């Protein structure tokens with residue numbers, strides 16, 4: 001189950017070889033989290049986007065697929081469902097899905113990965129209230145506390161929209177109450193590794209409080225993955241080789257144990273199964289002769305299954321390590 005689906009990543013030693021040299025064989029543990037990518041529709045078109053999402057994309061989950069996923073989840077011990085996209089809130093059946101998830105007793109945590117600006121778009125003005133009423137945890141992208149960096153990466157005006165979105169969430173109690181969790185995500189504005197997560201979190205808290213009276217719980221630092229739109233940007237800027245060398249040089253063996261592909265199952269908008277959202281964007285769908293969908297999988301039988309790796313995986317193991325929950329090591 002090894003082999004890169006991204007053969008033009010310039011690395012002098014493959015990820016699979018690097019793992020083997022360190023004595024690792026990457027296999028799945030018990031599945032605790034289902035990360036569901038609802039599709040590629042988004043109100044933004046960020047430079048670092050690994051999904052190539054945007055306002056014109058048509059790929060979105062249907063109600064029929066949602067029903068199949070809810071039925072499958074009800075018979076599992078999975079305690080966390082993590083919704084991503086695209087902008088999950090733009091999916092027509094987003095609220096139907098959240099209500100269905102909230103009816104499954106063993107699911108303790110439902111996460112909405114939110115770009116903040118969507119909360120202010122016409123037609124979405126009451127989305128934040130809906131999220132609060134259903135105690136949905138929000139993980140929001142906020143690549144910097146300064147306008148220039150955010151606008152360069154995400155588009156003109158996105159910084160102001162993000163600040164307004166955070167202030168709206170704070171007014172509802174998000175980031176200020178223990179039952180309304182608001183975490184932020186930082187990713188570098190270019191081809192370099194994130195700084196120390198705890199130090200950056202302290203800086204974010206100080207700056208956002210002082211200038212905008214914003215509160216949040218935790219900051220997650222995430223490394224930019226060398227795939228999709230970010231990889232194209234690196235290539236166009238002549239920086240892809242240097243970036244891959246940076247990732248490879250910074251390989252950190254202590255990040256391997258906590259890699260998110262070990263306890264998270266990634267599901268596409270049509271129900272396809274992958275080891276992670278990055279593998280999903282590279283089309284590395286699970287197969288058993290035929291392509292596998294969630295309803296083909298027995299959650300108890302995926303433990304110890306080999307994880308499909310490629311050279312993009314160096315993005316998860318560099319420096320402090322990187323996952324949807326931030327640094328690993």
Ligand code: SF4
Nearest residue numbers: 042044046049086115
């Ligand atoms: S990074 Fe997030 S907010 Fe930006 S285009 Fe991609 S899905 Fe949309």
Ligand code: SF4
Nearest residue numbers: 261275276278313316
């Ligand atoms: S990209 Fe990261 S999370 Fe995905 S399979 Fe590779 S190491 Fe695991």
